Amino acid sequence: MAARHVAPLADQAVMALNEGRIEEAVALCLDVLELAPGHAQALKVLYQIRRGHAPAAAEALIRRVVALYPNDFWATNELTLLLLGKGALAEAEVHARNAVRIAPQNAQAHHLMGMIMTEINRPQIGEYHYRRALELADQRGAVLLANLAWNLKNQGKMAEARAFYEEALTADPSILQTVLGWARLEEADRNFDRAAELLDKADALAPGNQSVMLSRAVLHGRRRAYESALGVLDEIAAQRQDGGLGPNELLEKGRLLDQSGRYEDAFKAFIEGKRLVREVSGTRYMADHAAGLTARLKGFFTANRMKITPRATVRTDTPQPLFIVGFPRSGTTLTEQTLSAHKSIAAGDELPFIADITGLMQRMLGSPLTYPDAMSELWMGDQREGLDNLRDYYLQRARQIGIMEPGKRWFTDKMPLNETHLGLMALLFPASPIIHVVRHPLDVVLSVFSNQLTHGFYCAYELESAARHYALIADLIAHYRSEMALRYLPVRYEDMVANQEFHIRRMLDFIGEDFDENCLKFHENKRYARTASYAQVTEKLYDRSRFRYRHYLKELAPIVPILQPAMDRLGYTFEGLEAAA
Amino acid sequence: MSLTAEPMVIEDSVKLAAEHEAAGRLGEAEAVLDRILEKNPKDAEAVHLKGVLAVRGGRTAEGAELMERSIVIGPARPYYRRNLCEVYRTLGRYDDALRAGKKAAADDPADPICHANLSVLYYERGEPLEAIASGERALALNPNLPGAHFGLAEALLLRGDFERGWEEYEWRFRMPGVPTLMPIEGVPQWDGKPLESGRLMLIADQGFGDGIQFSRYIPWAAERCAEVVLACSRELQPLLGQLPGVSQMFDRWEIAPASAAYLPLSGLPRLHGTRASNVPTSLIPYLKPDAERTIKWKARLDELAAPHHRRIGLVWAGRPTHKNDRNRSVALNRLSALTDLDGVTYVSLQKGPAESQVGGYFGNAPLINLGPEIDDFVDSMAVIENLDLVVTVDTAIGHLAGAMGKKAFIMLPYAPDWRWLENRSDTPWYPSVRLFRPPTPRDWDTVSAEVAAAIKAG
Numbered sequence A: 001m002a003a004r005h006v007a008p009l010a011d012q013a014v015m016a017l018n019e020g021r022i023e024e025a026v027a028l029c030l031d032v033l034e035l036a037p038g039h040a041q042a043l044k045v046l047y048q049i050r051r052g053h054a055p056a057a058a059e060a061l062i063r064r065v066v067a068l069y070p071n072d073f074w075a076t077n078e079l080t081l082l083l084l085g086k087g088a089l090a091e092a093e094v095h096a097r098n099a100v101r102i103a104p105q106n107a108q109a110h111h112l113m114g115m116i117m118t119e120i121n122r123p124q125i126g127e128y129h130y131r132r133a134l135e136l137a138d139q140r141g142a143v144l145l146a147n148l149a150w151n152l153k154n155q156g157k158m159a160e161a162r163a164f165y166e167e168a169l170t171a172d173p174s175i176l177q178t179v180l181g182w183a184r185l186e187e188a189d190r191n192f193d194r195a196a197e198l199l200d201k202a203d204a205l206a207p208g209n210q211s212v213m214l215s216r217a218v219l220h221g222r223r224r225a226y227e228s229a230l231g232v233l234d235e236i237a238a239q240r241q242d243g244g245l246g247p248n249e250l251l252e253k254g255r256l257l258d259q260s261g262r263y264e265d266a267f268k269a270f271i272e273g274k275r276l277v278r279e280v281s282g283t284r285y286m287a288d289h290a291a292g293l294t295a296r297l298k299g300f301f302t303a304n305r306m307k308i309t310p311r312a313t314v315r316t317d318t319p320q321p322l323f324i325v326g327f328p329r330s331g332t333t334l335t336e337q338t339l340s341a342h343k344s345i346a347a348g349d350e351l352p353f354i355a356d357i358t359g360l361m362q363r364m365l366g367s368p369l370t371y372p373d374a375m376s377e378l379w380m381g382d383q384r385e386g387l388d389n390l391r392d393y394y395l396q397r398a399r400q401i402g403i404m405e406p407g408k409r410w411f412t413d414k415m416p417l418n419e420t421h422l423g424l425m426a427l428l429f430p431a432s433p434i435i436h437v438v439r440h441p442l443d444v445v446l447s448v449f450s451n452q453l454t455h456g457f458y459c460a461y462e463l464e465s466a467a468r469h470y471a472l473i474a475d476l477i478a479h480y481r482s483e484m485a486l487r488y489l490p491v492r493y494e495d496m497v498a499n500q501e502f503h504i505r506r507m508l509d510f511i512g513e514d515f516d517e518n519c520l521k522f523h524e525n526k527r528y529a530r531t532a533s534y535a536q537v538t539e540k541l542y543d544r545s546r547f548r549y550r551h552y553l554k555e556l557a558p559i560v561p562i563l564q565p566a567m568d569r570l571g572y573t574f575e576g577l578e579a580a581a
Numbered sequence B: 001m002s003l004t005a006e007p008m009v010i011e012d013s014v015k016l017a018a019e020h021e022a023a024g025r026l027g028e029a030e031a032v033l034d035r036i037l038e039k040n041p042k043d044a045e046a047v048h049l050k051g052v053l054a055v056r057g058g059r060t061a062e063g064a065e066l067m068e069r070s071i072v073i074g075p076a077r078p079y080y081r082r083n084l085c086e087v088y089r090t091l092g093r094y095d096d097a098l099r100a101g102k103k104a105a106a107d108d109p110a111d112p113i114c115h116a117n118l119s120v121l122y123y124e125r126g127e128p129l130e131a132i133a134s135g136e137r138a139l140a141l142n143p144n145l146p147g148a149h150f151g152l153a154e155a156l157l158l159r160g161d162f163e164r165g166w167e168e169y170e171w172r173f174r175m176p177g178v179p180t181l182m183p184i185e186g187v188p189q190w191d192g193k194p195l196e197s198g199r200l201m202l203i204a205d206q207g208f209g210d211g212i213q214f215s216r217y218i219p220w221a222a223e224r225c226a227e228v229v230l231a232c233s234r235e236l237q238p239l240l241g242q243l244p245g246v247s248q249m250f251d252r253w254e255i256a257p258a259s260a261a262y263l264p265l266s267g268l269p270r271l272h273g274t275r276a277s278n279v280p281t282s283l284i285p286y287l288k289p290d291a292e293r294t295i296k297w298k299a300r301l302d303e304l305a306a307p308h309h310r311r312i313g314l315v316w317a318g319r320p321t322h323k324n325d326r327n328r329s330v331a332l333n334r335l336s337a338l339t340d341l342d343g344v345t346y347v348s349l350q351k352g353p354a355e356s357q358v359g360g361y362f363g364n365a366p367l368i369n370l371g372p373e374i375d376d377f378v379d380s381m382a383v384i385e386n387l388d389l390v391v392t393v394d395t396a397i398g399h400l401a402g403a404m405g406k407k408a409f410i411m412l413p414y415a416p417d418w419r420w421l422e423n424r425s426d427t428p429w430y431p432s433v434r435l436f437r438p439p440t441p442r443d444w445d446t447v448s449a450e451v452a453a454a455i456k457a458g
Helices: A002-018 A022-035 A040-050 A055-068 A073-085 A089-102 A107-119 A123-136 A142-154 A158-171 A176-188 A192-205 A210-222 A226-239 A247-259 A263-281 A287-300 A303-308 A332-339 A353-364 A373-379 A386-400 A418-428 A441-449 A455-461 A463-483 A493-498 A500-511 A517-524 A548-570 B012-022 B026-039 B044-056 B060-073 B078-090 B094-107 B112-124 B128-141 B146-158 B162-174 B208-222 B265-272 B291-304 B353-360 B377-385 B396-403 B444-456
Strands: A320-325 A410-413 A434-438 A488-492 B195-203 B225-231 B246-250 B261-264 B310-315 B344-348 B367-369 B389-393 B408-411 B433-436
Touching: A002 A022, A002 A040, A022 A040, A040 A055, A040 A073, A055 A073, A073 A089, A073 A107, A089 A107, A107 A123, A107 A142, A123 A142, A142 A158, A142 A176, A158 A176, A176 A192, A176 A210, A192 A210, A210 A226, A210 A247, A226 A247, A247 A263, A263 A455, A263 A548, A287 A373, A287 A418, A287 A455, A287 A463, A320 A332, A320 A418, A332 A434, A332 A493, A332 A500, A353 A373, A353 A386, A353 A418, A373 A386, A386 A418, A418 A434, A418 A463, A434 A493, A441 A455, A441 A463, A441 A548, A455 A463, A463 A548, A463 B353, A488 A493, A488 A500, A493 A500, A500 A517, A548 B353, B012 B026, B012 B044, B026 B044, B044 B060, B044 B078, B060 B078, B078 B094, B078 B112, B094 B112, B112 B128, B112 B146, B128 B146, B146 B162, B162 B265, B195 B208, B195 B265, B208 B225, B208 B265, B208 B396, B261 B265, B291 B377, B310 B396, B353 B367, B377 B396, B389 B396, B389 B444, B396 B408, B396 B433, B408 B444, B433 B444
Parallel strands: A320 A410, A320 A434, A434 A488, B195 B225, B195 B261, B225 B246, B310 B344, B310 B389, B344 B367, B389 B408, B408 B433
Antiparallel strands: none
16 A cells, blocks of 8 residues: 555655755655655665665665565666675675576676676686677677676686777777776786786776776786886875775785895785785684584594495596695696696686585485585485486586587696595595695795685685694695595695606606696696786796795794694605705 | 513512512502602612613603613612613614623623523624524523523524424413413314324414415315314404315304314424425415405506506505514605606505505605505405505515515515525515515615615516
8 A cells, every 4th residue: 555655756766866866865765665664666766875875774775675576686786796896706696696597688687697607716607698698788888898808818718808808998998997907918918018008098097096006016026027016006005095005905015025035024015915804804714614624524534434435436428527736826726737738638727616516415415414424325225326426516517617628538627725625526536636736835825825815714814824724734635645545646846846847747647648748838828827826827937936935934933833744744844845955 | 670581689678669560560669669769869779670660661762761870870780781781672772782781691691581682682683693692592591491492493593494493483382471372271282293083273373474474384284184173363264264174264262163183373384394495385376366356456446546557565564563563664754765766656555553654645656545445355465466566564465465476575674584584585485575675774765775676677
């Protein structure tokens, strides 16, 4: 009954909003909501008014609309964008998927899914939705084209990405993000001059824009013009009211200072950068969760249980995963670039499917328990082949994202910290080689601390938590190796640098493939690695990354006791590699 | 307070502590000694006894220090150095042990235990001739000293003097602390004469390796007896049951059939008249792998091993409770020359606590930790059947490979078990086995390098 009375009022509110009579619009909306607290139009108008200056109130309003009207596409779209903006990617994904369910023929729905999938490191799925959006849209919009270009750049499809940027810029030359994204593509692809030109163009569009300035600093850094890069960062800081840099800028500054040999200042920048990361995100290392998970894994993956736990059979009709595992910043990217230059090995990049399976397992095995205990279902007569289904899920997902190229026998999966699930991987793919890249733990932790990473339950947010997580996982790996038969080969990053060909041959021999000269020229591998390592793997193997921790002995001293057992086990000392000494 | 078979003379002031110690009440003994030493820290006898307690409590190095101090305090009784000799020996301080042992013998030349201890020490020093001489000196002073007989037996056998060695070896069951072999009363030990109407009970004594090694004599015994039954652990039954001539196996005395005579398996070589030149090998391979399990393990190894690599079984540690485990086992990471090789995949057949060392293995060659999946010796044999070579320290796996006629390299300790004889790289027991010996005690680097070179050579 109320709706009949409030409808004219709501229409008036819309009109007031459109005509810029904001206060009147607010008053009208409040009137409507007093009569009809769930009135969609009033809530939406109020949301539009609030979103500029009262984001928390706006979020509450749009959430209410979506809760009340789950099939409202406009509201779902708005909420998804809002969540995407604040980095709540998991929740954003839920609503993006809903948008496609509501409007499967709507270009914007697919655009949303494309954005989310790209952001959560599933670029192949993102590409599918962007392309669907292009098919469905009336015109090839500049933003959509630029987003697709960014996605393709993340997949290393540089030429295609470049073409889409060009088209996007032609469609609308005034969008800063298009120019900036393109500049980043050229920087990643080592076309530094072109990147500089594009940054000039971006600067013209938005003079003094700090994102442009940060990109400029990164570009200077890649050209080893460290002082210039630091100068740009100083300019950014000077522009700010508080005179300080943001977290990403501080981490970049720290890396530039490190490259310049100013180690003490570099470390201070890392510390401050990480402090801000924690402050802005409100996130800390999930220590209890990590400890609980590893304890459960150790409890389940024991020799006695493995004897009675069936393994999945090996499929011979499809390329098989080749796992490259290791703590972030251990050299997994380098190893993947090297191996995927081989004629029989496709690059799969960081595949999230093992982690997906740990989440899906309970449902797929029909267990009342979560992973890893859900695997106790495999002891039941009706689930003896349960792992075959999970194996097929992994292979089907891998096929769907297009990494199973014809003629390849293997595809790499280098998801960092997959070694947390070494036992599961060995049960799902008993014949798949697992190459574990190890590097001096102090170098790894230092590098993790100097980069923005969320892997490992946010352990990288503090120096000590990075060390603790490293030690926890090192211990877990030793457990798996003691309790299970694995097709496992450890490879030292330092050895790869010192004797590249020997270790490439060694890895290929382990995999069962002949040597391929192309693997030696991995830096010519046109595939772009989208991890933090990309600037390094596009250079020839170099020595600078070995034992960098030696510049930070004082700063790292507090974490040495945490890492000592892992260092002992791996044969590293506080000064360097025992074997090399 | 004795570290050897014979009781020691002790001062009245520490008599009570010694009684506690002898009765195994180490805590009480320690408390008494602490009270004595509080009043008189220079009571050499109390200090020495504290050293004995420390050794018995597993604090061997601390025990050595206390014993050294008791000698410095003095007056040193001869058994101070006699005990210290033993402690040094267990610490691997062979030169110190020899000095202490010789001085103890010089101080009390009539003490047979000193010479028996020296005999054991000389054996471990790789000086069997001296071991024999010391053993004989001890027995001249006391012909009924089982430890001296046993030490002498091992040295004689090591030298290849099987004729005398087997006779002395019979004293092994009279050693202090060795349980009775045959708990059923009234059954005599077999003398090797035909038992045409009687049943012979063979007993698989000693370790798994001994059982595998001496089981080759079962058919020989069966030819001389109407029936042979075998008292044998469950682990060995599937193996030893393969030898012709055994009518029944059991692992509990309650179900043992009545027998006319018994004999430990390790007693068979003596009755057979085995010499280094006539070790029976014609039955090899006398152990054969199970066909079905061999196929199963081949499939598993095909999954796990690098396809073009040679597959080499590896065992680096024996049972930790073995008396010579300190010398015969090696840490996996000490075998770097081996594990640096190209073109080989190691297949760990290691069982027991040393399995956990795989978690810290970072050698060049891949190492497959098959131990957790291996249930029993039948599995071990089926795996070995699928390997190109087995490399092992002196464990049952070496015997298993040898009895299967499979190629195996055994890495011996400096003073090896007598059965491997002296200074030779082959063994009369197993034609397919090659022996590697360290030039000095625990020089695993040299052994590992030599084995690596042999693997490379094919």
